[in-house]
Amino acid sequence: MNFKTLALHFKFTRQQRTGIFLLFLIIVMLQLVYFFVDFNLDEKNFQEENKWTSLQSEIDSLKLAKYNERPHVYKFNPNFISDYKGYKLGMSTQEIDRLFAFRKENKYVNSAEEFQHITGVSDSLLNVISPLFKFPEWIQKKNNFKVDKKEFVQKTDFKKEKIVILDINQATQEDLIKIYGVGEALSLRILKQKEILGYFVSMEQMNDVWGLSPEVIAELKTHFKVILPVNLKKIAINDASLKELSQFPYFRYALAKQIVTARSMDGNFENIEDLAKIKGFPVEKAKIISLYLEF
Template identity: 75%
Template sequence: MNFSPFAKYFRFTKQQRTGIFSLFIIIMILQTIYFFADFSLPEKSFQEKEQWLSLQTEIDSMKLTKLTEKPKVYSFNPNFITDYKGYKLGMSVQEIDRLLAFRKENKYVSSAKEFQEVTKISDSLLSVMAPLFKFPDWTQNKKDFKTERKEFVRKENFKKENFKKEKIIVLDINQATQEDLMKVYGIGEALSSRILKQKEILGCFVSMEQMNDVWGLSPEVVNELNTHFKAVIPPTLKKIPINDASLKELSQFSYFRYALAKQIVTYRSMNGNISNIEDLSKIKGFPVDKAKIISLYLEF
């Protein structure tokens, strides 16, 4: 085959041959560097990454501890065993239902043996459950508990009957001491202190209806107070001059507060003097249900 027509394409000058040879040398050097040099980047150490790894190690350790540790078993009163707990301990549905039916009759088991008699569980299951039973004292001796309960009720009824038989002396609530208030059935140290505090805030009580405003007094206790006390308005009561009192003086009155006191001052400036409680009742926010009591503290 004649390659002479192609020979002209392979004729290079001296400079071209030098360039080709130099390019070949460069390619060989680069190939050698590529195969033998390590171009991997050095791994940088980040403080946050180390902290996360440390935390993850601690979490894994805690999980492993939780998986390996044995669950704690607590004592319980078998009278209040739930369906779920009974099932977990190995009781059948019928055995649990027998106990629930027994409890619906307001009865209690007071021993492991009685528990077995009621539920009909096997001896093997009882040997597993019995060490977990914890019976309260009153189920251990139900007869004594009932006797003590009856005795307590009898004594309470006796106290009430004797209290009712005593002659009731009606006192002025504004003159009553803490000891006087505590003599009323249902009132202790806390409630008596609360009543005296309310009297101090108001200056005095003007009606026994104000006992309903004392927090914590039940309707029964309020009735007892009405039986033993009455409200006598003292002549020294300093009434509030409704037409001359400042906003601050009106807002300090327990039945007004700041918003209503401001409304009263505005009403005075626009309509003149307030003549009676009926005029006050026209003001927005006025407690109409307390109008009679409030009027006894005011001077028109």
């Protein structure tokens, strides 16, 4: 083939060359669009939408299950009803006050009928709340008597259960869980508090354990008491270093520093009253703190 003849096929006018260049540019642009534009975007959006829809459906079903779930009702000892508890049960202020006055005499109601007699609640309210009452086991095991021609016939033999009072400093988790209202979590908190302090010096320290209600504390005081260890090691307040004082749970570092400063400037402390004069000293716990100190 003659190359000159072949070259004649590649001779173009200026307008033709411009058209070919534009055509080539359009082809290149279409190729770039094909490679860089994601044509599956709608499909991805649809998948994401399905995922969120299914998640929302699951959330809605959980909300509906929680809404339809009946709240668990716990039984309680009516002797230890608080103002708020009585209000929630539907008792009037006067009825709650009558129960408090009865309890101040160190007396206890032992049945739903006695509760109604003391408080004066209506029959309708008693029928609603009495199934929630839970009395101690020894009350439930009381002898049942019936009257027949003025003679009492004993149905069952009953011996009153004697309450054994234990040392709170020697109590185990099993001992604490036996108390009504004390579960695994609260028993561990009591033991943790004893570990922090080293030992308890007063049952009033139960008030410092988070989560213990007044009713549970009263039960603990019934079954436990404080017996101080024989080898009790107290803190020598007039000789202890700043480090030793700051490690005492009832003192903060700032208070320990003030104690050391006051001791060096004014001399030794004679009693807890001298110590309580320091600014920031927890005066309300002075009696308990004094049992840990040696003057």
